[in-house]
Amino acid sequence: MNITTENLSQLSYFVGVENDRLAGLPSLFNSKSFIKGQTIVSEGDKQENLHFVNTGVVKIYKTSSEGKEQIIKIVRPGESFNDLAVFGGSFCPYSAQALGNTTIIYWIHKNDLLPVMEKNWRIVRNALEILSEQARLLLALVEDLSFKNVTGRVAKILLQNATPGPEGYQRLTQYEMAAMAGTAREVVGRSLKNLEDSGAISLERHRIVIKDRSYLDRLAGLN
Amino acid sequence: MLSKEMNRLPIMPVIDHARCDGCGLCVTVCKCGALVLSGNTVAILEVDDCGWCTDCELVCATGALQCPFEIVAPEV
Ligand code: SF4
Numbered sequence: 041m042n043i044t045t046e047n048l049s050q051l052s053y054f055v056g057v058e059n060d061r062l063a064g065l066p067s068l069f070n071s072k073s074f075i076k077g078q079t080i081v082s083e084g085d086k087q088e089n090l091h092f093v094n095t096g097v098v099k100i101y102k103t104s105s106e107g108k109e110q111i112i113k114i115v116r117p118g119e120s121f122n123d124l125a126v127f128g129g130s131f132c133p134y135s136a137q138a139l140g141n142t143t144i145i146y147w148i149h150k151n152d153l154l155p156v157m158e159k160n161w162r163i164v165r166n167a168l169e170i171l172s173e174q175a176r177l178l179l180a181l182v183e184d185l186s187f188k189n190v191t192g193r194v195a196k197i198l199l200q201n202a203t204p205g206p207e208g209y210q211r212l213t214q215y216e217m218a219a220m221a222g223t224a225r226e227v228v229g230r231s232l233k234n235l236e237d238s239g240a241i242s243l244e245r246h247r248i249v250i251k252d253r254s255y256l257d258r259l260a261g262l263n
Numbered sequence: 264m265l266s267k268e269m270n271r272l273p274i275m276p277v278i279d280h281a282r283c284d285g286c287g288l289c290v291t292v293c294k295c296g297a298l299v300l301s302g303n304t305v306a307i308l309e310v311d312d313c314g315w316c317t318d319c320e321l322v323c324a325t326g327a328l329q330c331p332f333e334i335v336a337p338e339v
């Protein structure tokens with residue numbers, strides 16, 4: 041796959057960098073196409089390449105010892121992942137999986153990237169902004185998962201919306217439930233799975249069927 | 264009460280064409296072939312294989328694609 045400076049100028053780290061300063065960079069990059077479901081990096085791997093999504097989309101997630109998955113972020117074209125391992129630690133703190141049918145990933149090794157960064161303040165500034173955004177996102181996730189009873193809030197939202205209106209059943213997306221619960225969609229997805237595992241609800245395609253109302257009441261603090 | 268006829272029509276995710284920027288990410292993640300890029304937006308076909316994985320909604324950055332859940336509480 042031929043990578044051009046034009047391709048690189050679309051990547052978050054190189055936004056705003058003059059084209060002639062990107063001239064030597066394409067030869068430092070590699071690329072590979074992944075199919076849907078393929079793992080790109082695995083949590084705990086030694087991995088010193090900074091990855092970028094060129095086309096397609098990537099899911100970043102962590103898996104608990106019981107096999108439960110928590111999505112951390114969806115990475116879209118132009119965005120990076122594995123930044124944390126590249127700038128410190130070397131070990132990937134999460135896994136990344138291709139969600140798109142043809143997901144093309146570019147990567148550059150940190151030993152090639154760091155000398156380029158040393159000579160270009162704009163790339164450093166972009167990197168700092170990206171890392172700070174990622175830190176903010178992770179802190180919000182920590183707050184949601186450890187301090188908020190999101191499953192209880194989701195239980196309450198389901199109970200409050202379980203009465204059909206004049207137009208039939210009430211319909212809510214996971215984004216809407218997340219906004220109502222003051223959390224991220226990724227956390228709502230996990231809460232719904234937890235509720236399903238506990239038998240309180242069942243997910244039947246486009247329906248959430250309430251199976252154990254008293255259990256949801258208790259979780260929601262309603263009795 | 265839904266008639267048998269109505270029950271057979273697959274309920275599909277919903278698209279808000281005004282918010283769709285035609286990026287095509289939803290199309291690349293969909294396993295069932297229901298989503299088709301058409302000009303600068305996405306058309307949704309009625310297919311039987313959509314399992315409501317909600318991946319299309321998950322990857323849509325503009326909020327144009329939605330997979331709403333009906334919340335059903337059977338009478339006890
Ligand atoms: S992901 Fe969203 S914005 Fe992109 S084409 Fe699909 S519906 Fe439109």
Ligand code: SF4
Binds near residue numbers: 296313314
């Ligand atoms: S819910 Fe899943 S299967 Fe259905 S249209 Fe969206 S991506 Fe395709």
